Amino acid sequence: MGLELLVASAIGILTAAGVYLTLRLRTFPVILGISLLTYAVNVFLFASGRLSVGAPPILTDATVYTDPLPQALVLTAIVISFGMTAVVVMIALGAYLGANDDSIDDPIATADDQVEDQA
């Protein structure tokens, strides 16, 4: 029971912090928030095969084993979210260095037109 409580509250806290940061206005906290959300989802996926301690993720003569499929799913998810975070950091850096502004929302219309005319 202790393990379930620990894992569940870890997922909950990570998600709550992630959602809070995702709702910020600047790219940096939002990227951090999304990273926290992906950590939460990785643990959540891992737990979807049920938690068991000291059991191999493969069938042996022993009767107890842990479901290997969520572990494979988590590996895929980790690789993808890692790559995606790298991409978004690069694009956000490019946008920040280009416009000297780190906001997420649309620029106001007049500024938009000026920027486009210069470009």
Add this chain to the structure above:
Amino acid sequence: MTHWIIAPVILPALLAPFIVLAARYHIGIQRVFSVAGVVGLIAIAAGLAWQAADGTVTVYQLGDWAAPFGIVVVGDRLSTMMVLLTSILALFVLLYAIGSGWDDRGRHFHALFQFQLMGILGAFLTGDLFNLFVFFEVLLIASYGLMIHSGGDVRLRAGVQYVLFNLIGSTLFLFALGALYAQTGTLNIADLAERVALIDPADTVGIRMAAALLLLVFAIKAALVPLHFWLPSSYAEAPAPVAALFAIMTKVGAYAIIRVYTMIFPPELDVTAGLHSTWLMPAALISLGIGMVGVLAAKKLDRLVAFSVIGSMGMVMVAISLFTPAGISAALYYIIHSTLAAAALFLIADLVRAGRDNLNLVAMPPVSGAALTSALFFVAAIAMTGLPPLSGFVGKLLILDAGLKSDAAVWVWAVILCSSLVSVVGFARAGSVLFWKAKSVEAEVGAVVAPAPSTLSYVAVGGLIALLVAHTVFAGPVYRYVEATSASLFAPDPYISTVLETPGKLSKPTEDKEEH
């Protein structure tokens, strides 16, 4: 077992690295291979669609592992139809990109284009929800590159929004998959269909959460209000050929909703009762309304087209949320129409941009080639707003007819008819300001007149318009086909039994599991 069904994924997957590695500095060679690849895709897709036309479901087991342990690729009427639509759209978009020189304004356009196709086609063909997630990521990561193709500050900023919004969507998708797996122990679509129906009515928290989350994820892809905020900036700022290709991406969301909510969570399932009528229908009606009001309110042509995409997705989702065979057939007919019409409009907006400083809806001197461009805009606008005689009108009639029997008939009719009027006004205003009033503005003395767009650009746009006309002329046969498609969606037993009973490794129920 035929291997052709996996070819729409393999061909672009091999072509893209080849273009990067072997033809990196030769735009001519890239163009030849890219076009040849897409023509090959059309041939393969046509063959697959022909094979599936009589209701045959083709299953391909990757690595010969039997479902639900291995990953399967499934071709039925719906998926092969979407594959064919995507390949045909891709050809005209590619021709436009070459004709307008967009592909040469940054690097790796053709490689990213092929990866994008691989992701979209894979998402249509896969028979496994986790694989659907993976193909979503493939198409997204290629679209990130395409979206910021040729750079620029405004485009990069719109790109950041687009990427972040989709990352949140992917995270939600994973949460949904985890909940689904925890409750059922499988992610194969056919297997899920059987197991969800058997689930204990006392223990449905996870499954209901997964159903709602999946709907959210697909609604983000389909740009359903209130999850549409990423679309206007992204589509308006993306390079025109990319925005035109993105016209199929919103349909990936619609396709996923049709597939998952007819197969896994059908409307008669008690667990998810109300999800379609209580939530999806109002959201769809509001999208339709907001999209068309956005058309009227837009100050720039590219935003106007982007909002018309939201509106037409709203129209598609209204038809889908009826969840009757007639509703789904009307939605499928309208999906084909709105993909072609939206792509044509994005390309036409780029034709206009070629001769003007910007796309603001104010009168400016006529653009070069204005006569032909305005004629194309006129036809495409008629199609998009759903005026007779083009396919938008036919599609709208089908949706209205399907909506007549629903409980919300009054709402469906009222919103569709009012929003159509609003969009007609919006497009008419845009067209008259851009093309009609242009004659009354004197060009500045000594102003440099931009050259007219190339013939190939016009051929590409004209081809899309010709397809719209064909979609209208052959509405009868097309509708019979989509009717058969939606009938088979509501009788999924052949799909399920073909997927689960095709023999392969581990086909007898054993304890071992295999994935990836």
